[in-house]
Amino acid sequence: MSLREKLKALEELQQIDLDVTGVRGEAEGIPVRRAEIDAVLAVAKKAYEAEKSRIEDNERERRQIESLLGMERDKVKKWESRLGDIKTPREYAALSREIDIARKTNDSQSEQLRQLASAAIEMRRVLDASADALSEKEMAAKEELDALSRREADFATRLRELDVRRGEAARKVDPALLGRYENIKRRRAGIAVCPVVGNTCRGCNRNIPPQLSLVLRRADSVESCPNCNRIIYSAEAVNPPAATG
Numbered sequence: 001m002s003l004r005e006k007l008k009a010l011e012e013l014q015q016i017d018l019d020v021t022g023v024r025g026e027a028e029g030i031p032v033r034r035a036e037i038d039a040v041l042a043v044a045k046k047a048y049e050a051e052k053s054r055i056e057d058n059e060r061e062r063r064q065i066e067s068l069l070g071m072e073r074d075k076v077k078k079w080e081s082r083l084g085d086i087k088t089p090r091e092y093a094a095l096s097r098e099i100d101i102a103r104k105t106n107d108s109q110s111e112q113l114r115q116l117a118s119a120a121i122e123m124r125r126v127l128d129a130s131a132d133a134l135s136e137k138e139m140a141a142k143e144e145l146d147a148l149s150r151r152e153a154d155f156a157t158r159l160r161e162l163d164v165r166r167g168e169a170a171r172k173v174d175p176a177l178l179g180r181y182e183n184i185k186r187r188r189a190g191i192a193v194c195p196v197v198g199n200t201c202r203g204c205n206r207n208i209p210p211q212l213s214l215v216l217r218r219a220d221s222v223e224s225c226p227n228c229n230r231i232i233y234s235a236e237a238v239n240p241p242a243a244t245g
């Protein structure tokens, strides 16, 4: 394998590694987005549960008042029937007063019952709206979660393909050069090898000495950028423009 071909393989390796980083970066966003969706759903669910428990409290309170009111009304009826049997005006007045007080209490209890019932109508309306909002959010969430799963599967497929291509490219580079590549990649933000276009290193965007440019054009040695230490190659020499005409 000529050095030119090795440099070409190195260039390919670099592109594959950048693609892998890009795909991994995008894939990292998926669990983050999933957590956001779950959080939105949890809020909607909580709002629904809160409305539901308000209406349950209201119903419980109404049942209690109703059962109490039933007993109190029976009591008043009993007292009223007893009025006819009373012999002394004093006792009659006393029982009448009791009946009066009990009736007033019952009236205010049944007024409270009416208020609770009318509050329940509004609560039911809010509950229905929040159930609608919840199911709407659940549907949207399901749709987005399904799309995220598809994207995740797509990323996994792309990473497997890149891994295969990487193996092929790496096999074309000898182990020493591959080691050097990996080493520089770790220290130079993932970019270990870059083309020189004109006299400019594309890794650091600074010019290299003109003599080095001439050496690169021969493409028969591995050279480093004097500024950023990345492996450099002449874009023209490694990828000569296709002959035209």
Ligand SMILES: [Zn+2]
Residues within 6 Å of the ligand: 201, 202, 203, 204, 205, 206, 225, 226, 227, 228, 229, 230
């Ligand atoms: Zn450079």
